[in-house]
Amino acid sequence: MIYLKTVYADNAATTPLCAEAFEAMKQSMLEDYANASSLHTPGQIAAAKVLEARREIAELIGANADEIYFTSGGTESDNWAITSAALRGEKQGKKHIISTAFEHHAVLHTLKDLERRGFDVTYLDVHSDGYVRPDELEKAIRADTCLVTVMYANNEIGTIQPIDEIGRICKEKKVCFHTDAVQAVGHLPINVKAQNIDMLSFSSHKFHGPKGIGALYCRKGIILANFMQGGAQEHGKRPGTVNTPAILGTAAALKKSCADMEKNARYVSDLRDRLIDSILTTIPRSRLNGGRSERLPGNASFCFEGIEGESLLLHLDLKGICGSSGSACTSGSLDPSHVLLALGLPHEIAHGSLRLTLSEYNTAEDVDRIISVLPQIVAMLRDMSPVWERIMKEENSDAVQ
Amino acid sequence: MLYSEKVMDHFRNPRNIGKMDDADAVGEVGNARCGDIMKMYLKIEDGIIKDVKFNTFGCASAIATSSIATEMIKGQKIEDALKLTNKAVVEALDGLPPAKIHCSVLAEEAVKAALADYYKKQGLPVDPSIFGCVDCESCGGCGV
Numbered sequence: 001m002i003y004l005k006t007v008y009a010d011n012a013a014t015t016p017l018c019a020e021a022f023e024a025m026k027q028s029m030l031e032d033y034a035n036a037s038s039l040h041t042p043g044q045i046a047a048a049k050v051l052e053a054r055r056e057i058a059e060l061i062g063a064n065a066d067e068i069y070f071t072s073g074g075t076e077s078d079n080w081a082i083t084s085a086a087l088r089g090e091k092q093g094k095k096h097i098i099s100t101a102f103e104h105h106a107v108l109h110t111l112k113d114l115e116r117r118g119f120d121v122t123y124l125d126v127h128s129d130g131y132v133r134p135d136e137l138e139k140a141i142r143a144d145t146c147l148v149t150v151m152y153a154n155n156e157i158g159t160i161q162p163i164d165e166i167g168r169i170c171k172e173k174k175v176c177f178h179t180d181a182v183q184a185v186g187h188l189p190i191n192v193k194a195q196n197i198d199m200l201s202f203s204s205h206k207f208h209g210p211k212g213i214g215a216l217y218c219r220k221g222i223i224l225a226n227f228m229q230g231g232a233q234e235h236g237k238r239p240g241t242v243n244t245p246a247i248l249g250t251a252a253a254l255k256k257s258c259a260d261m262e263k264n265a266r267y268v269s270d271l272r273d274r275l276i277d278s279i280l281t282t283i284p285r286s287r288l289n290g291g292r293s294e295r296l297p298g299n300a301s302f303c304f305e306g307i308e309g310e311s312l313l314l315h316l317d318l319k320g321i322c323g324s325s326g327s328a329c330t331s332g333s334l335d336p337s338h339v340l341l342a343l344g345l346p347h348e349i350a351h352g353s354l355r356l357t358l359s360e361y362n363t364a365e366d367v368d369r370i371i372s373v374l375p376q377i378v379a380m381l382r383d384m385s386p387v388w389e390r391i392m393k394e395e396n397s398d399a400v401q
Numbered sequence: 402m403l404y405s406e407k408v409m410d411h412f413r414n415p416r417n418i419g420k421m422d423d424a425d426a427v428g429e430v431g432n433a434r435c436g437d438i439m440k441m442y443l444k445i446e447d448g449i450i451k452d453v454k455f456n457t458f459g460c461a462s463a464i465a466t467s468s469i470a471t472e473m474i475k476g477q478k479i480e481d482a483l484k485l486t487n488k489a490v491v492e493a494l495d496g497l498p499p500a501k502i503h504c505s506v507l508a509e510e511a512v513k514a515a516l517a518d519y520y521k522k523q524g525l526p527v528d529p530s531i532f533g534c535v536d537c538e539s540c541g542g543c544g545v
Contacts, residue, residue, distance in 0.1 A: 308436055310460035314412065327436060327460070336436065348433035384418050385458040386440040387433050 007321045007366045011206075011298055012155050012183060012357035017253075018208035024252035025210060028245035036242040037233060046244045053251035060258045061200065062191030063217050069224065069234045070247055073214035074182040076227075077201030078106040080238075081178045081216055082149055084225040085199070086114050088176075089146020096145045098175075100124045100132055101342040103151050107180055108338070111149075124150070128344050130159035130290035137166060141173045148177050152184035152200075156326055156339040156355055157290030158299025160188065167196030176222065182206055182214075183296060186257035187265070192217055204246070208359075209253030213246040264360040269297040271358050271367050276300050278371045283378050285391065289340060289353065298358040303345065306388030307352045307381040309336075315377045316354075321370055326353040348387065404461060405495040411465035416472050421454040426522060428514025431507050437463045439511040441471070445519055448479050455511070462501040466508035469493050474512055479519070483531055485512050 008016065028049070034042035036050050055065045071077045082097075089095060099111055101123040111121050122140045124132050132150055141148070148170050153160045163179060170177035178199035184190060185200075186207025192200055199222065203214035218224055230239025257264070280286055285305040304312070309327025316323055326337025327350075335341070336350035356370065382388040404412070421442035431437040437459035444452035453471040457464050470490055474482040487505035491497050497505060510533065517532045 306458065308459050308463070311412070311464060314461050318413065346434075347436070351433070351436040384415065384456050384464075386429060386438045386456045387458040389420075389440075389456065 007369050009356040009358055009370065010322045010324050011359040012355065013324055014205045014211065015208045015359055016361060017210065018256055020256045021209050021249040021253040025245040025249040028248045032244045036244055037231065050242055050244055050247050053247045056251045057254055060254050061185065061217060062193045064220065067217055067220055069216045069218060069238050071214050071216055071238060072212055074180065074201050074203035075106040077214055077216035078180050079110050080224065080227055081199040081201060082107065082110045082147065085147040085176050085178060086119060087225050088223065094144040094146035095119045096142050097121045098124065098137065098140050098145060098148045100126050100150055102126050102154055102339040104155055104180055107149055126342050130154060130157045130343055132161050134162050134165040134169060138169050141175055145175050148175050150179060152179045152181035153296050154339060155183050156337060157301045158296035159290040160294040160296065164195050171196040186254055187296060189261065198222055204250040204253060207253055207257040210246045210249040213243060213250055265297045268358050268360055271362055271364065272298055272300050275356065275367050275370060279374060282375045289343060301355045302353065303349050304352045304378050305349055306385045306391050307378060309351060309353045311381055312354055312377060319373045321373060324355045326355065327351045403498055407495045408462060408465040411468040412461040415464055415468040417453050417455060419454045420456060426515045426519035428511055428518050430510040430514050433458065437504060437507055439463065439467045439507055441511045441515040443515045443519060450474050450477050450482055462497055462504040463507065465494060466490050466504045467511060470508040470512055479516060482512060483516060485509055
């Protein structure tokens with residue numbers, strides 16, 4: 001067997017650790033073993049490093065250090081932010097929440113849980129291009145709306161939402177605004193103050209930081225509910241021994257990502273555009289999911305008619321290419337991705353989805369490899385597909401007519 | 402790994418893949434909405450399945466189950482092919498993940514649908530107690 005270098009094109013799932021984060025964590029794991037809550041000198045040294053990291057992270061998103069709460073990652077941050085806002089709303093008799101149909105499950109399942117507890121949730125249409133319309137959000141806000149939660153950029157199709165306008169509307173209407181920015185932090189310029197964001201979730205491993213850590217930014221004055229009871233860490237709101245190495249790793253990774261942001265965005269979006277253009281021209285009956293203009297630099301999400309995503313994914317894997325699919329078979333359910341269905345795609349087409357997400361670690365050769373392999377695999381699977389046979393028959397009879 | 406070596410082998414190198422222009426019987430099960438469709442072609446002589454071909458739209462286990470099912474019935478008498486169960490398909494593949502068991506049900510149904518087509522063409526009665534409910538719903542997988 002010929003050894004092939006892995007082409008990692010699943011950066012929306014997780015990213016490789018950057019050298020800066022690794023070094024910061026390695027050093028911290030060996031040196032900062034003391035508990036950052038301890039009063040002795042080693043403990044206080046660790047605490048000082050954590051504070052410095054907190055300041056750096058806060059500054060990079062336009063927040064203050066005391067507005068950053070470290071969590072286990074995006075899922076916890078989303079759960080915490082939404083549930084806290086709902087509890088606050090409930091106390092004031094406000095039990096209406098506005099979100100979208102294509103949020104991450106960390107948000108959607110939290111909202112479903114709140115619906116079971118008597119909350120009313122409006123899911124905004126994301127239209128066929130994958131963007132929320134600010135005027136539709138404005139119309140959906142009611143006197144009893146306690147929270148608007150709209151993701152910054154979609155994890156599957158990469159569409160970037162009109163966050164500035166949503167923030168402005170929420171500020172005007174005095175409604176709390178949370179955004180799941182897991183795919184955006186470290187990739188897009190963010191300033192929570194300028195953008196009127198009240199709460200923002202992020203996860204370190206999406207920008208070459210460590211897994212198992214993320215944070216919730218929560219604007220000063222907004223009170224968070226306790227999920228767990230324990231010590232005084234994170235203002236007593238999120239108890240548990242401070243994970244010093246992971247926090248330092250997060251700060252190092254975010255610093256690096258933000259410093260190189262413009263350069264990376266240009267480089268990665270060039271790779272992405274070449275990939276998209278090539279695939280759409282070489283593979284018939286293929287489509288790009290989501291609009292092209294406001295799109296995460298690394299995201300290329302396709303649907304190929306007549307084939308099923310899991311087969312495609314596993315054949316790519318056999319060729320050393322890592323991607324992901326929103327097909328039912330990869331999600332563990334029988335329905336294809338809720339994101340693709342929210343765009344109005346029929347089940348048949350949504351089953352044939354493929355998401356390739358690039359980062360600055362990818363090369364032009366990686367894209368060449370994908371471009372050279374993908375069309376053959378699609379053709380091979382179509383060749384054995386009764387659905388494709390039917391599509392071709394219809395096409396031929398249309399041509400005759 | 403999600404799948405056994407056997408499943409991956411049949412997924413990578415599906416046996417009896419393709420269409421058959423002079424088939425004596427054709428059966429199709431599943432639907433695109435659920436993400437699986439299997440189409441099976443049979444060549445039958447003297448009550449024996451002389452040749453089988455299949456086409457499948459679906460995930461790796463859908464391809465693997467239909468592939469191995471064609472191997473299991475090729476050269477068999479019709480009566481014996483009708484005894485093929487989804488359980489036997491799963492065992493022949495050294496197991497399937499729980500979420501993929503419905504693919505083996507579909508493979509069994511594809512064989513039965515093709516044989517039911519043969520019976521109909523021969524003017525023979527299609528006994529539901531043997532052929533089962535030959536359609537997508539009976540798999541129960543997708544709730545359509």
